[in-house]
Amino acid sequence: xxxxxxxxxxxxxxxxxxxxxxxxxxxxxxxxxxxxxxxxxxxxxxxxxxxxxxxxxxxxxxxxxxxxxxxxxxxxxxxxxxxxxxxxxxxxxxxxxxxxxxxxxxxxxxxxxxxxxxxxxxxxxxxxxxxxxxxxxxxxxxxxxxxxxxxxxxxxxxxxxxxxxxxxxxxxxxxxxxxxxxxxxxxxxxxxxxxxxxxxxxxxxxxxxxxxxxxxxxxxxxxxxxxxxxxxxxxxxxxxxxxxxxxxxxxxxxxxxxxxxxxxxxxxxxxxxxxxxxxxxxxxxxxxxxxxxxxxxxxxxxxxxxxxxxxxxxxxxxxxxxxxxxxxxxxxxxxxxxxxxxxxxxxxxxxxxxxxxxxxxxxxxxxxxxxxxxxxxxxxxxxxxxxxxxxxxxxxxxxxxxxxxxxxxxxxxxxxxxxxxxx
Amino acid sequence: xxxxxxxxxxxxxxxxxxxxxxxxxxxxxxxxxxxxxxxxxxxxxxxxxxxxxxxxxxxxxxxxxxxxxxxxxxxxxxxxxxxxxxxxxxxxxxxxxxxxxxxxxxxxxxxxxxxxxxxxxxxxxxxxxxxxxxxxxxxxxxxxxxxxxxxxxxxxxxxxxxxxxxxxxxxxxxxxxxxxxxxxxxxxxxxxxxxxxxxxxxxxxxxxxxxxxxxxxxxxxxxxxxxxxxxxxxxxxxxxxxxxxxxxxxxxxxxxxxxxxxxxxxxxxxxxxxxxxxxxxxxxxxxxxxxxxxxxxxxxxxxxxxxxxxxxxxxxxxxxxxxxxxxxxxxxxxxxxxxxxxxxxxxxxxxxxxxxxxxxxxxxxxxxxxxxxxxxxxxxxxxxxxxxxxxxxxxxxxxxxxxxxxxxxxxxxxxxxxxxxxxxxxxxxxxxxxxxxxxxxxxxxxxxxxxxxxxxxxxxxxxxxxxxxxxx
Numbered sequence: 075x076x077x078x079x080x081x082x083x084x085x086x087x088x089x090x091x092x093x094x095x096x097x098x099x100x101x102x103x104x105x106x107x108x109x110x111x112x113x114x115x116x117x118x119x120x121x122x123x124x125x126x127x128x129x130x131x132x133x134x135x136x137x138x139x140x141x142x143x144x145x146x147x148x149x150x151x152x153x154x155x156x157x158x159x160x161x162x163x164x165x166x167x168x169x170x171x172x173x174x175x176x177x178x179x180x181x182x183x184x185x186x187x188x189x190x191x192x193x194x195x196x197x198x199x200x201x202x203x204x205x206x207x208x209x210x211x212x213x214x215x216x217x218x219x220x221x222x223x224x225x226x227x228x229x230x231x232x233x234x235x236x237x238x239x240x241x242x243x244x245x246x247x248x249x250x251x252x253x254x255x256x257x258x259x260x261x262x263x264x265x266x267x268x269x270x271x272x273x274x275x276x277x278x279x280x281x282x283x284x285x286x287x288x289x290x291x292x293x294x295x296x297x298x299x300x301x302x303x304x305x306x307x308x309x310x311x312x313x314x315x316x317x318x319x320x321x322x323x324x325x326x327x328x329x330x331x332x333x334x335x336x337x338x339x340x341x342x343x344x345x346x347x348x349x350x351x352x353x354x355x356x357x358x359x360x361x362x363x364x365x366x367x368x369x370x371x372x373x374x375x376x377x378x379x380x381x382x383x384x385x386x387x388x389x390x391x392x393x394x395x396x397x398x399x400x401x402x403x404x405x406x407x408x409x410x411x412x413x414x415x416x417x418x419x420x421x422x423x424x425x426x427x428x429x430x431x432x433x434x435x436x437x438x439x440x441x442x443x444x445x446x447x448x449x450x451x452x453x454x455x456x457x458x459x460x461x462x463x464x465x466x467x468x469x470x471x472x473x474x475x476x477x478x479x480x481x482x483x484x485x486x487x488x489x490x491x492x493x494x495x496x497x
Numbered sequence: 498x499x500x501x502x503x504x505x506x507x508x509x510x511x512x513x514x515x516x517x518x519x520x521x522x523x524x525x526x527x528x529x530x531x532x533x534x535x536x537x538x539x540x541x542x543x544x545x546x547x548x549x550x551x552x553x554x555x556x557x558x559x560x561x562x563x564x565x566x567x568x569x570x571x572x573x574x575x576x577x578x579x580x581x582x583x584x585x586x587x588x589x590x591x592x593x594x595x596x597x598x599x600x601x602x603x604x605x606x607x608x609x610x611x612x613x614x615x616x617x618x619x620x621x622x623x624x625x626x627x628x629x630x631x632x633x634x635x636x637x638x639x640x641x642x643x644x645x646x647x648x649x650x651x652x653x654x655x656x657x658x659x660x661x662x663x664x665x666x667x668x669x670x671x672x673x674x675x676x677x678x679x680x681x682x683x684x685x686x687x688x689x690x691x692x693x694x695x696x697x698x699x700x701x702x703x704x705x706x707x708x709x710x711x712x713x714x715x716x717x718x719x720x721x722x723x724x725x726x727x728x729x730x731x732x733x734x735x736x737x738x739x740x741x742x743x744x745x746x747x748x749x750x751x752x753x754x755x756x757x758x759x760x761x762x763x764x765x766x767x768x769x770x771x772x773x774x775x776x777x778x779x780x781x782x783x784x785x786x787x788x789x790x791x792x793x794x795x796x797x798x799x800x801x802x803x804x805x806x807x808x809x810x811x812x813x814x815x816x817x818x819x820x821x822x823x824x825x826x827x828x829x830x831x832x833x834x835x836x837x838x839x840x841x842x843x844x845x846x847x848x849x850x851x852x853x854x855x856x857x858x859x860x861x862x863x864x865x866x867x868x869x870x871x872x873x874x875x876x877x878x879x880x881x882x883x884x885x886x887x888x889x890x891x892x893x894x895x896x897x898x899x900x901x902x903x904x905x906x907x908x909x910x911x912x913x914x915x916x917x918x919x920x921x922x923x924x925x926x927x928x929x930x931x932x933x934x935x936x937x938x939x940x941x942x943x944x945x946x947x948x949x950x951x952x953x954x955x956x957x958x959x960x961x962x963x964x965x966x967x968x969x
Contacts, residue, residue, distance in 0.1 A: 216544050218544065252772065332576055337543075340635075
């Protein structure tokens, strides 16, 4: 299923909103049973700003529970199938949002990206998904997974539409202390599609083992096509890349274990019926309400924060994060943008990924570093494989270089079409 | 018999006197209907975020400066994670790794008490246990009220030192406007960490933590009882168990709440929803320069500048509202000594009768009364009548005119009253002239009655003496 809650609407600006982004008066589930019955009395700032410029809600979309998943299969409401091939996953965690755009059910959708949850489903469904620089879009009203990594972002067919949505919802918010304004020269009113003169780096660590051959070919072809538009493409290196997935899972799960502790059945949502004490109520409510992936990550997160393990895991992961930030900064001193695949494969078959969770986590390797460093990144369709399944190429910019990223993608799409099929 | 030394450290939670809560705009006012001062942020709803109230930082810095602390120009919030019904997010936003103030000291007499640190944190909800329905209800009004926690070094060696420190702490924080420090309303809460050791021992003994101490008296008593309990255990060859104990005032003893085995692992980590707080030196300096004068500073000034006695100064500064009234009246022109007497006498009396904290009387009114007294326009008796009449509001001169309280200074009138009185009180006069000094007071009183209280007693006294000596 694509929509958890449908709110049929007409007009040319239909907006599908991921069900972890609150809209006042509309049930919000975050893909979980534990929020059964919860209707937020407030809207996310990002949604309010878009509503003000004429977007109207067409539905709340399905997602991996609390954003924890890369296939759309951990939703308590059932998996979201890929519109291109119904035997395959739509990706995650913004599964419904990407599928809704791909299926033409809306002109744009909002997703959230903590470790790739906008970009990866966009690449699997063959649409464009943009993760903004951390802080540029208010997180007020976004049901938190990992506070220092989460960002709300747009999914649409084109980078142009993504830009318009981003432009209209970004900016400092008094309700979010981690939000910031984009200075005037960092946020143009229009995109130009300028690719000529850009120096684009391709980190060699992103083209190694585990990368599907056809995906690699499509991304390398994207590099050539960008060159044809006047960009300079160079090879570069980012050694700390290999540590990113481990650091990400430690930090994200740690923050999640704390962010999800408030779901206890006391004030809203599901409350277990049979309980003789408060502790029993907490335990039963959470055991009944959370799916297994969420429980797994809460346990992992609690462990890495616990006394005796904090230094070895959490603190160390935070140090790795600082190294990744520094390495990116060095790269962006040499390059304007980076180019790499969004995911190592095309959309897997349903249930395939759940066989080996560690492998599923490892597949996030191209997307999590940008969350750790708070960088803007876009996934744009760059071709299809021999089975007709979409492939996504990812462009990454330096911190607050959101316009540059969107503009380059726009330039590519103007020349080669929004599906990136042009030669 | 072995001699033991008591070692005490205090953790004091102080509710800050801000208008709104630490991370949201809800009111902090005490005594409202349950769950009427809360919002999605302070009730931990999904997707909401904390936003820091700047005034909390200001008051925390002011408290730190007044307690001799260094201010950490870069300080941070951390999450303290645990599950309990009074904690809606299941974590408390506090400061562990980088608290806002460190390394202070407070002088109590000859003794210096070290302040280890002061940090900001949010309060939890209020839990109300209904024994009849066997229910516990949660009131989120208190959730998110800003607190500072003041942690001392284990420098106390007696209950007397602890109480002296708490009195000094409370006075300073009240005068700074940091908190109203009312234990009965929960804006001042004290936890006592206590251990004992043989006199002269180098190591500290095992300590216990005591909670639910609701007055300075209870604290002193609990210290005494706990020290004795620990000593008795050690004397009996047993060890003191490290635990948290709850003081029961009615039973005059404490009970174990939880022991080290049940101790929580709070899984502290930096709060990602709040940025690091960067204070610059100019900000701290500006606060230091604009700190309200402390009570102890005022007392010294009253004695040095205005010649008040220590006793006067202590009495006036015992309550901030009274002190404020006194200073305002002096600023408006009231002579300090006279004003002090009236404050310690009539103002305190009437304020107590009204059952209020504030002084209702307008300072200007007292100034006017003192002026008129000094000019001989009214006498003392009339002054008190006017005072009571205008205490809750009203114009001094109007009341005097309405009630005919002006002093009469006319010699002829007074002599006339004296003459009348002496005629009527011939027997008493004779007694006085026969040598009974005491009767003079009676005679004065009778004349005052004839003047309907309008004459000045000194005037009457003088003329009466003259008149009587002239009789022969």
